[in-house]
Amino acid sequence: MKKTIFVILGTLAAIVVLLALAGIYKFNYLAAQPGYDVDGNKIDTSEIILNPKNATYIIEGKEVVLIDGVSETVAASGSVSKITTRYFGNEARTDLNDDGREDGVFLLTRETGGTGTFFYAVAALHTEAGWIGSHAYFIGDRIAPQSTEVSQNPDHQNVIVVNYADREADQSVSERPSVGKSVWLKFDVDSMTFGEVVQNFEGEANPSNMTLDMKTWMWVRTEYNNDIEFVPNKTAVFTLTFDGDGSVSATTDCNAMSGTYEQDGNQITFGPMAMTRMFCPDSQERDFAKVFTETQSYFFTPKGELIFEFTFDGGTATFR
Numbered sequence: 001m002k003k004t005i006f007v008i009l010g011t012l013a014a015i016v017v018l019l020a021l022a023g024i025y026k027f028n029y030l031a032a033q034p035g036y037d038v039d040g041n042k043i044d045t046s047e048i049i050l051n052p053k054n055a056t057y058i059i060e061g062k063e064v065v066l067i068d069g070v071s072e073t074v075a076a077s078g079s080v081s082k083i084t085t086r087y088f089g090n091e092a093r094t095d096l097n098d099d100g101r102e103d104g105v106f107l108l109t110r111e112t113g114g115t116g117t118f119f120y121a122v123a124a125l126h127t128e129a130g131w132i133g134s135h136a137y138f139i140g141d142r143i144a145p146q147s148t149e150v151s152q153n154p155d156h157q158n159v160i161v162v163n164y165a166d167r168e169a170d171q172s173v174s175e176r177p178s179v180g181k182s183v184w185l186k187f188d189v190d191s192m193t194f195g196e197v198v199q200n201f202e203g204e205a206n207p208s209n210m211t212l213d214m215k216t217w218m219w220v221r222t223e224y225n226n227d228i229e230f231v232p233n234k235t236a237v238f239t240l241t242f243d244g245d246g247s248v249s250a251t252t253d254c255n256a257m258s259g260t261y262e263q264d265g266n267q268i269t270f271g272p273m274a275m276t277r278m279f280c281p282d283s284q285e286r287d288f289a290k291v292f293t294e295t296q297s298y299f300f301t302p303k304g305e306l307i308f309e310f311t312f313d314g315g316t317a318t319f320r
Contacts, residue, residue: 050131052104052124053087057133058192059110059120060234066133081113088119090148096158097189101126105160105187107145108136116141116173118236121148121162121194123187137185137194138218138236140166144177151184158187159197169216169241196304196320207300212242212263217306217319219288224315230287238288240319252288254280259292266297268308291317 053069064071069087074080091106103125110118120136139145144165151159161184165177184197219238222230232238232253239251242261248270250257259273270292294310295317301307306319 052091052106052131052133055124055131055133057085057108057122057136059085059108059136060236075113083113084111085109088145090145090162092148092150092160094150094160096123096187097125099127105148105150107139107148107162119143119145119164121160121183121185123160123192123194125189125192132192134187134192134194137196139164139183142173142177146180158189160185160187160194169213170243207302210300210304210306212268212298212306213244216241219291220305220318220320222287222291222315222317224310225313230284232284232288238284250288252283252285254278254283254285257289266299268295268298270295 053066056063056065058064064085066085066087071083071085073083075083086109088107088109091104093102093104095101096103096105103123105121105123108120108122110120112118118141119139121139122136123134125132125134139162146163146165149161149163151161161182163180163182166179166181167173167175167177168179185194186197187194217240218236219232219240221232234253237251237253241249243249246260246262248259248261250273255276255278257273257275260271262269262271273289273292275289291308294314295308296311297309299307299309304320308317308319310316
C-alpha cells in the first residue's frame with residue numbers, strides 16, 4: 001500500500017513539474033515571439049480589420065506585430081521588462097510602388113524598459129493581400145516629431161521628409177529638443193527599406209564642407225580586405241561623437257566609451273578608450289571597438305558618409 005501511495009505521489013509531482021515547465025515555456029518563450037501577447041497567448045487576428053496599424057514590421061532585425069497600433073513582448077526569456085511598440089502617427093500617404101493604391105509612411109515609438117523613447121519611420125504597402133510593413137528606419141531618441149511629408153521634387157521619387165526637433169550633439173537627451181532637423185528618406189520597394197538622402201547640394205553632400213564634429217555618426221559596417229564583414233544588428237545604438245576639444249565618445253549595444261583623438265589633415269589617431277563594464281551576451285561591441293585601434297585615416301563621401309581607413313590597407317569602417 002505504501003509503495004502504491006509513493007508511486008501516485010511521484011506521478012503527481014511529475015505532472016506538477018511538467019505543468020510548471022509548460023507555464024515557463026509559455027511565458028518566457030512564447031511571450032517573446034511575434035504574434036503572442038505578454039502572457040504568451042496566441043493573438044487572434046481573424047477579426048482584425050486590415051490597416052497599417054495591424055501589420056508586421058521589422059525593427060532592428062526582428063518582427064514586430066502591431067495589433068490596433070500596439071505591440072508588447074517581454075524583453076528576453078525570464079525578464080520582467082517589456083518592449084512596447086506603438087503607432088505614433090505623423091502619417092503621409094502616397095503610392096510607393098505605382099500599383100494605383102495609396103500606401104502609408106508614419107512613425108513608430110519603441111520603449112524597451114529604460115528611459116528612452118526611440119522613434120522609427122516605417123512604410124506600409126497596401127497590396128491585394130493586405131498591408132505589408134517595411135523595415136524600420138531609426139530617427140532618434142526622445143525627439144519631438146513635427147511632420148512627415150512626401151517630397152514634391154519630381155526627381156525625388158519615393159522620397160519622404162521627416163521633420164522633427166532634436167538637440168545639439170553636446171546636449172543631454174534629458175534636455176528639451178529645440179533644434180529643427182529634417183531627414184530625407186528614399187524608400188526601396190524591393191528591399192522594403194529606407195535609405196537616407198543627404199541634403200546639401202542637389203541631394204548630395206559636399207565632402208569639403210563636412211567635419212568630424214558635424215553630427216553624431218552611426219556605425220553602418222566594417223569591411224576587411226580578407227572579405228570578412230561586420231554589420232551591426234542594432235544600427236541605432238552604435239554611435240560616435242567627436243568634440244572640437246579633441247575628445248570623442250561612443251555608445252554600443254552594451255556599454256558607453258570615451259577617450260581622445262588627434263587629427264593631422266586626414267590622419268587620425270585614437271587614444272585609449274575608457275569604457276563602462278556591463279556584460280552583454282551576443283554583443284557586437286568588440287567588433288565595433290576595433291575601429292579605434294585599427295584606424296589611421298579618414299575621408300568623407302558625397303553620400304554623407306564618414307569612412308575610416310585601417311592601417312596596412314586592412315579595410316574600412318563606414319559611418320553615416
